[in-house]
Each structure stands twice: as C-alpha cells, then as structure tokens.
Amino acid sequence: xSALLPAEFAEFEEYAAHWCLPTETERFERRMASDMxxxxxxxxxxxxxxxxxxxFCDKYPLDELPEDVQRLLQxxxxxxxxxxxxxxxxxxxxxxxxxxxxRRVKEPRP
Amino acid sequence: xPRWPKPAEGSWTEHYPELGTGTVSFHDSVSAEFxxxxxxxxxxxxxxxxxxxxxxxxxGSYFTKEIHIANASVVVVxxxxxxxxxxHNICRHRGNKLVWNEFPxxxxxxxxxxxxxxxxxxxxxxxxxCTFVQQEDExxxxxxxxxxxxxxxxxxxxxxxxxxLDREPRQTLREFLGPMITALDExxxxxxxERYDFEADNNSNWKVFADAFQEYYHVPAxxxxxxxxxxxxxxxxxxxxxxxxxxPHRMTTTGGARRWxxxxxxxxPVEIATxxxxxxxxxxxxxxxxxxxxxxxxxxxWGISNxxxxxxxxxxxxGNWYLVYRYWPTSPSTHHFEAYLAFPPARNVRxxxxxxCAAVMFKEFALQxxxxxxxxxxxxxxxxxxxFPLNDQEILVRHFHKAVADWVxx
Numbered sequence: 001x002s003a004l005l006p007a008e009f010a011e012f013e014e015y016a017a018h019w020c021l022p023t024e025t026e027r028f029e030r031r032m033a034s035d036m037x038x039x040x041x042x043x044x045x046x047x048x049x050x051x052x053x054x055x056f057c058d059k060y061p062l063d064e065l066p067e068d069v070q071r072l073l074q075x076x077x078x079x080x081x082x083x084x085x086x087x088x089x090x091x092x093x094x095x096x097x098x099x100x101x102x103r104r105v106k107e108p109r110p
Numbered sequence: 111x112p113r114w115p116k117p118a119e120g121s122w123t124e125h126y127p128e129l130g131t132g133t134v135s136f137h138d139s140v141s142a143e144f145x146x147x148x149x150x151x152x153x154x155x156x157x158x159x160x161x162x163x164x165x166x167x168x169x170g171s172y173f174t175k176e177i178h179i180a181n182a183s184v185v186v187v188x189x190x191x192x193x194x195x196x197x198h199n200i201c202r203h204r205g206n207k208l209v210w211n212e213f214p215x216x217x218x219x220x221x222x223x224x225x226x227x228x229x230x231x232x233x234x235x236x237x238x239x240c241t242f243v244q245q246e247d248e249x250x251x252x253x254x255x256x257x258x259x260x261x262x263x264x265x266x267x268x269x270x271x272x273x274x275l276d277r278e279p280r281q282t283l284r285e286f287l288g289p290m291i292t293a294l295d296e297x298x299x300x301x302x303x304e305r306y307d308f309e310a311d312n313n314s315n316w317k318v319f320a321d322a323f324q325e326y327y328h329v330p331a332x333x334x335x336x337x338x339x340x341x342x343x344x345x346x347x348x349x350x351x352x353x354x355x356x357x358p359h360r361m362t363t364t365g366g367a368r369r370w371x372x373x374x375x376x377x378x379p380v381e382i383a384t385x386x387x388x389x390x391x392x393x394x395x396x397x398x399x400x401x402x403x404x405x406x407x408x409x410x411x412w413g414i415s416n417x418x419x420x421x422x423x424x425x426x427x428x429g430n431w432y433l434v435y436r437y438w439p440t441s442p443s444t445h446h447f448e449a450y451l452a453f454p455p456a457r458n459v460r461x462x463x464x465x466x467c468a469a470v471m472f473k474e475f476a477l478q479x480x481x482x483x484x485x486x487x488x489x490x491x492x493x494x495x496x497x498f499p500l501n502d503q504e505i506l507v508r509h510f511h512k513a514v515a516d517w518v519x520x
Contacts, residue, residue, distance in 0.1 A: 024470070050383050057459035065459075073459055080467045083380035084474050088335050094474050095335065098481030102473050106307035106450070108462065 005075070006068045008056060009049070012075060015042045019078035020071040024104040027074075027081040032092050036085065043086045046079045062110075070110045114351040114365065114409075121502045122353040129508050133497035138511060139315035140491045145179075145442040147518045152421050153180040154275045156358075156517070157286045159423045159436065160186060163269040164303050165219065166194060170236060173219035174199055174209050178446070179439040180275050184262050185209045185225070189236040196264035196273045197238050201227040202257040208234070225259075234259050267292070269299045270423075290356035291419055293403020294427075301397070302431055302452035306469040308476075309448055313484035316422060316437040316445035317514065322479050323435055324418050324506040326350060326364065332482060333475050336388060341375050352407025353505050358420035358513040360506045363405060364413035381471075386464035388471050389414070390428050394461065395454050397430045418506060420513055430454065433472070443487055449476065 004016040019042060021027045031039065046053075057065060057073050065073065085092050117125035124131065138144045160175040172187035183199035185208065201208045206229040211218035224241065225234040233242035238259035246252065263274040265283035272283050284292055312319055322328060326348040334342055351365030370392040374382060381387030404427055405412045417425045424435040431453045438446040451469050456462040500508045 024466075028473075047379075047383075054460050054463055062456060062458055062462065073462070076459075076463055077466050080380060080384065080463065080470050083378070084470060087378045087380055088474065094477045094481075096332070096481055097477035098484060100310070100312070100477045100480035100484070102308050102310045102447075102449075102476055102480065104306060104469070104473070105309050106305055107469070108304050108306075108456070108465075110462075 004068065004071050006056065006072060009053060009072055009075075012046060012049075015045070016071060016075060018042075019082075020074040021078060022070075022074055022109070024077075024081075024107055027078050028104075030078070031081050031085055034082075034092060036091065039082045039085055039092070043079065043082050046075070050076065050079060065110055073110055113349055116502075123502050123505045123508065126355055126505070126509070129505065129512060133499050134508055134511055135496050136318070136490050136498060136511070137493070137496055138514060139318050139487070140442060140493060142442050144518070145439070148439070148514065149179050149181075151518045151520065152514065153177065153439070155280070156421050157265070157272040157274045157279070157281075157283050158421075159270050159272050159419065160184065160196075161271045162299070163194070163266060163271060164300070164305070165271070168221070170221045170223055171219075172209065172222060172236075174217050175273075176215070176217055177275070177438065182262075182275055183207060184273055184275075185259075186264065186271055186273070187236050191237075193237075194264060194266055194271055195236070195238065196262035196271075197259035198262055200260065201229065201232055202240060202259065203227065203230055203232050203243075208259070232257075268295055268297065287419070288357045288359060290354060290361065290403070290406065291359055291417060293406065294401060294417070294425075295403070296401040297404060297427065298397060299432065299452070301454050304453045304455045304465060305450050306452075306465065307448070307450040308473065309446070310480060311440070312445055312447050312480050313443065314445065314487035315443055315490075316439040317510065318486050318490070319445060319447065319479075319483050320418070320422065320424070320435075320437050320510065321507045322483060323424055324360065324362070324416065324510060325504045326362075327501065327503040332478055336475060338375060338378055348503065350503060351409040351413070352405075354406055355506075355509050358517065359418060360509050360513075361406070361415060361417045362506060363407050363409045363415045365409040365411060366413060367411065368413065380467065384463050384467040386467040388468075388475075390431050390451075390468040391453070391461070391464035394430045394464065400429065418510065421517075431468070443491065447480070 053076055057069050089095050119125045123129055166188040169190050175184045184196050185199045186196045188194050199208050207214045208225050208227055231244045235241050240254040240257040263279050265272055267283050329348050330346045350362045352363040354361050369389050385392040404415050415427045422437045426433040433451050436448040440446050453465045
C-alpha cells in the first residue's frame with residue numbers, strides 16, 4: 001500500500017485511511033460512527049506530535065501543500081474533531097444535542 | 111455582589127422604563143395568527159440582511175435568497191457597473207422562477223453575464239432589463255422595456271447586503287440601522303473573508319431561537335462543558351458588563367479576563383494545543399484601532415460585543431474575527447438558521463487550524479442550543495403557562511419581544 005502521509009509521520013498511517021477526510025461533514029460523521037476506544041487511541045497517539053505536524057505543514061505555502069501534506073492537515077483537523085468527544089463530552093455525540101443538526105455548507109480548502 | 115456597575119436606576123431593565131419589569135408572554139412564538147402579522151408588519155417592511163458583499167466577489171456574481179415568510183425569492187447580483195441590485199426572482203413572461211440551479215426551491219449562487227429563463231428562454235441583463243424575447247413578433251404590441259425584472263430595494267452597509275420588500279421603504283437602511291449599529295461603520299468586516307458557513311432547519315419559532323443568543327444567563331446550565339470539569343463550580347453565574355438599546359436593535363458586551371488569560375485548567379488541552387477554541391484564536395492579526403462603537407459601554411477589559419439587528423440578524427464581534435446568525439422563519443414553529451464565522455484569511459496552516467478549532471467548538475455548543483430549543487417550542491405550544499419572569503440579564507429578550515410587538519401593532 002502506498003503511503004498517504006509524509007514519511008516523517010509514517011507512524012500514523014494506520015489512522016490515515018480512516019481519518020484523512022477533506023470536509024468537516026465527513027469528519028463529524030466519522031466521529032458519530034466511531035466508538036470512544038477508537039477515537040481515544042487516535043487522540044492519544046497524535047497528541048504528542050500535533051505541534052510538529054502543524055510545523056511540518058507550514059514548511060509549505062498554505063495554497064501549495066503537496067497531497068500527502070494536505071492529508072496530514074486533514075488528520076490534524078480530525079484530531080480537533082475527535083478531541084471534542086475525548087476531552088469535552090466523553091462520548092461521540094454532543095451531550096443534550098438531541099436531534100439537532102448543523103450542516104457546514106462552506107469552508108476553506110485545504 | 112455584581113461585578114459590573116448597573117445604571118443609576120438600579121438595573122439595566124429599569125434604565126429603559128418602557129420595557130417594564132413584569133412577566134412576558136411568549137404567545138407571539140406559538141400563534142399562527144401572530145405569525146401572519148409578523149409576515150406583513152416585519153418581514154415585508156424591515157431591512158433584511160441577505161448576505162455579504164464578499165458573497166458577490168465580481169461583476170456578474172449573484173445569489174438567490176428564499177424569504178419564506180414573505181413569500182419572496184430574491185436574486186441579488188453585482189452588475190457590470192459593480193452596483194449591487196436585487197430583483198424578485200420571477201420571469202415576467204409566465205411567472206417561472208428565473209434563477210435556480212438543480213432544484214427551483216433551493217437557493218443558488220454563481221456567476222453569469224445575463225439571466226436566462228429555463229422555461230421559454232427570455233433573457234434579462236444584470237440591471238434587470240429584458241433583453242431577449244423568443245419569437246418576439248408573435249406577441250401583441252409587446253415592448254421589452256415594459257418587462258424588466260421587478261426590483262427589490264437593496265442597500266449595502268459596511269459590506270452587509272440588505273433588501274427591503276416594502277413597496278417604498280419607510281426609512282433608508284442607515285436610518286433603520288440607527289446610531290448604535292452605524293457606529294460600526296469603521297469596523298473592517300471586509301478583512302475577514304475566510305468563512306465557515308453553517309445551516310440548519312430548527313424546530314422552533316425564530317424568536318425562541320434568537321432569544322437564546324441574546325442572553326448568557328443560560329450558559330452555565332445548558333453549556334456546563336464550556337468550563338472544564340476540574341474548575342466547574344455549581345451555581346456559577348454570568349453577568350454581562352453592558353447592555354444598550356437603540357430603537358428595535360440591542361446589544362450587550364461581556365467583559366473580564368479572556369479565557370486564555372485564565373489559568374490553564376480553564377481551557378481544554380486542544381485549546382492550549384491549537385491556541386484557539388471557544389472564543390476563537392488567541393493570537394492572529396490585530397485590528398487597530400477598533401471603532402469606539404464596538405464597545406459603547408467602554409467596558410475594560412472588553413470581551414465580546416453582541417449586536418442584535420432587528421429583526422433577524424446577530425453580529426458577534428470578538429475583535430479580530432466575527433460571527434453572524436440569521437433566523438429565517440419558515441412557519442410559526444420552525445425556522446431556517448444560518449450562521450458563519452469569519453476570520454482574516456489564514457496565512458499558514460497554524461492559523462487555518464486555529465480557525466478550524468474555533469469553528470468546530472462553535473458547532474458543539476450551538477448543537478446544544480438547537481437540541482434544547484425544540485423542547486422549548488414544544489413546551490410553549492402546550493400553552494399551559496404564559497407570563498414568564500425575565501431577569502436583568504435577559505433584558506434583550508424582553509426588548510426583542512417588545513420590539514416585535516411594537517412593529518406588529520404599528
């Protein structure tokens with residue numbers, strides 16, 4: 001299988017296929033469909049290198065990120081998404097959000 | 111003991127004696143008859159914000175807006191002369207909806223050089239003139255000059271595009287906005303062009319939803335998770351530093367130490383890691399000088415200013431970024447909700463991640479509001495009780511329902 005992420009972040013390949021998602025809609029849906037063990041493992045693994053990952057991306061101009069670096073940024077975005085469940089709500093779903101839905105219809109890329 | 115001084119009258123509410131201090135009825139949020147009154151007296155008369163100038167980036171850019179309660183579909187377009195105009199979205203030939211993409215009832219946006227009706231191919235230029243009629247000589251004394259698009263009054267204030275569906279608006283947009291809102295003339299909204307837009311269809315009256323975003327009294331109860339558990343204390347209260355009312359519009363300011371200036375246990379790890387979160391990026395470009403109108407109460411240290419522009423627009427300014435909410439009624443018990451966060455464009459991935467974290471955290475807590483307010487609506491609809499007590503922190507809720515009643519009875 002060819003690598004999705006830059007070689008420097010090869011240790012996260014096992015999460016990449018699952019969490020490199022370009023839109024918030026996909027990341028939110030993936031979170032809702034995941035259990036806390038899965039998300040906790042990704043969160044724990046990535047926490048230590050979040051800052052390094054951001055710095056690595058910033059070796060490139062924002063609008064010229066190579067594809068593997070774009071996927072690294074998607075993984076960072078997924079980390080932010082997962083941290084809501086892990087740090088704040090301790091469950092995938094927002095506590096007391098009932099049947100509410102809020103669709104993100106416009107966002108910058110990447 | 112209050113942390114912030116109250117006006118000489120003893121409370122913000124009594125500072126505006128026309129508001130009274132009695133209980134408030136929310137019959138206006140469940141009544142089908144009242145909804146009909148709002149349709150005519152508010153949504154067909156008030157200036158309504160339908161978008162931003164950044165939504166029309168170049169000549170020929172357009173978007174459509176469905177204003178359900180006013181039975182209106184409006185197309186807003188930047189003409190070849192760079193003027194922004196609005197028209198009723200209806201072909202003058204057989205009444206077809208003129209501008210739509212995949213589904214006629216859905217809003218659309220894009221770029222064009224002219225409007226072309228899908229039904230019989232009539233065409234209009236971006237100034238609304240009818241420019242082409244298929245088989246024109248088959249018609250009877252038809253003069254294209256008589257068949258331009260029906261115009262809608264459209265004015266722009268500091269990049270916010272407003273329409274007014276009245277035949278002849280009773281006030282210009284600036285008169286309508288009044289001194290408190292136009293004191294934001296110098297605020298550089300245009301610098302914040304990186305947008306995260308959200309939409310929802312919520313099961314509550316538009317006012318029930320708006321009410322939750324013009325008081326912070328509910329925050330400790332509904333959003334306890336905004337404070338990390340280690341430092342969460344039962345019975346924590348909230349006090350705004352300043353309230354102000356100007357005509358049908360209202361605002362409040364929070365004050366005190368910014369979240370990120372508190373000890374680290376008051377932030378979640380992801381906030382510390384990204385230097386962003388519930389109140390947005392900690393750093394980012396400084397906007398200077400901030401116009402005095404942003405903090406009319408002179409609150410120090412200043413937190414957030416929350417402007418409620420009648421009838422259905424909220425602008426929350428955090429300094430170097432802002433947040434907008436719009437509530438579009440779709441029935442007495444439902445509305446279409448629009449929100450966006452706007453930042454100065456990220457210059458690198460670090461700033462992009464700051465913005466993403468703010469946008470993600472915003473949604474988390476907005477979902478709690480939306481989840482609960484369907485319950486508020488359902489309970490109000492039982493109409494078992496009416497006459498609800500509002501405290502001084504809820505002065506803007508009191509004023510909002512009064513402003514709506516005043517417009518309806520005007």
